[in-house]
Amino acid sequence: MQAQTGNRNLFSKEVAAKLASLPLHCINNEWPNKTSHTSDSATDHVLLPHQLHPVFYGCFDWHSSVHGHWMLVKLLKTFPDMPDRDKIIAVLNNSFQLEKMKEEAAYFSKYKVASSWERTYGWAWLLKLDEELYTWNDPLGKQWYSSLQPLTQTIKELWTKYLPKQTYPNRTGVHPNTAFGLVFALDWANALNQPEFAALIKQRSKDYYLGNKHTPAYMEPDGTDFLSPSLEIADLMRRVLPKEEFLKWFNSFYTKEGIDNITKMPQVSDRTDYQIVHLDGLSLSRAWCMKGIAKSLPATHPYRKLFNAKAEEFLHHTLPHVTSGNYGGDHWLASFAVYAIFEDR
Numbered sequence: 001m002q003a004q005t006g007n008r009n010l011f012s013k014e015v016a017a018k019l020a021s022l023p024l025h026c027i028n029n030e031w032p033n034k035t036s037h038t039s040d041s042a043t044d045h046v047l048l049p050h051q052l053h054p055v056f057y058g059c060f061d062w063h064s065s066v067h068g069h070w071m072l073v074k075l076l077k078t079f080p081d082m083p084d085r086d087k088i089i090a091v092l093n094n095s096f097q098l099e100k101m102k103e104e105a106a107y108f109s110k111y112k113v114a115s116s117w118e119r120t121y122g123w124a125w126l127l128k129l130d131e132e133l134y135t136w137n138d139p140l141g142k143q144w145y146s147s148l149q150p151l152t153q154t155i156k157e158l159w160t161k162y163l164p165k166q167t168y169p170n171r172t173g174v175h176p177n178t179a180f181g182l183v184f185a186l187d188w189a190n191a192l193n194q195p196e197f198a199a200l201i202k203q204r205s206k207d208y209y210l211g212n213k214h215t216p217a218y219m220e221p222d223g224t225d226f227l228s229p230s231l232e233i234a235d236l237m238r239r240v241l242p243k244e245e246f247l248k249w250f251n252s253f254y255t256k257e258g259i260d261n262i263t264k265m266p267q268v269s270d271r272t273d274y275q276i277v278h279l280d281g282l283s284l285s286r287a288w289c290m291k292g293i294a295k296s297l298p299a300t301h302p303y304r305k306l307f308n309a310k311a312e313e314f315l316h317h318t319l320p321h322v323t324s325g326n327y328g329g330d331h332w333l334a335s336f337a338v339y340a341i342f343e344d345r
């Protein structure tokens with residue numbers, strides 16, 4: 001089986017198997033680990049990652065483990081007969097257990113400042129994982145979806161409480177980026193028919209970004225970016241605004257200098273450096289944003305053809321580096337590659 005449309009032509013069962021090997025290796029690999037736990041006392045300060053998080057303790061950090069799980073689910077849905085199917089199912093069966101997910105959910109209220117932990121990047125990937133399971137008409141998918149619900153509902157509740165008091169968006173090119181998180185949250189709300197949550201996201205998106213003009217994209221990227229601050233906003237607003245309104249907004253949002261800059265290939269000088277390798281992720285996230293934005297532009301718009309061409313260039317250039325053999329990229333980049341290949345909305 002081989003995917004047939006757009007960038008999916010890049011993707012065969014063999015490529016999927018190679019990418020799947022990365023989270024298969026790291027989901028149950030506890031070390032090295034960046035826990036990011038804020039301790040309340042000596043008692044919890046000495047807890048190991050798997051004691052804090054019985055499911056998402058591997059792949060270096062919690063959010064990478066979450067999107068590693070998402071990727072394995074996505075690949076199983078796409079290639080039901082892929083190599084290592086049984087191994088993938090065994091790993092996911094071990095993760096998607098109700099009691100373990102209850103413990104994961106409890107973490108967010110168990111410690112004093114844990115309610116803001118993984119906000120909002122990890123939250124976003126958790127909802128993307130939930131959406132992937134919800135939309136999978138498969139007995140295993142339904143079983144895993146059911147087990148995930150204590151954690152999913154916790155994340156939704158935290159986000160619902162947070163958004164009304166988030167006065168300003170985070171425009172960074174790394175984890176706290178507000179627009180990236182809201183893209184996944186809105187996709188989840190629409191897929192699961194959560195109109196109140198979707199309405200809240202749309203309103204806050206307009207509050208943050210509707211009046212934005214002449215975004216300084218000529219200054220991107222920062223040295224550790226894996227997201228484009230400007231493209232993430234545009235990728236969100238195409239979901240929030242009707243097409244005609246989005247076009248008017250988009251035409252005022254970018255300058256030519258900004259477009260010229262974000263269509264240049266990021267230079268990755270050292271893929272063994274855990275921070276510099278983020279720039280490979282930037283190429284992949286630019287690819288998925290540009291694909292989506294292009295579909296929301298008229299056929300005659302000058303940037304539609306450009307964005308489609310650059311999305312292909314970014315993806316083709318970066319995909320060979322995803323499996324570089326260096327854990328700094330291997331623990332997370334495959335998920336970005338899969339999402340960039342399959343994100344068509």
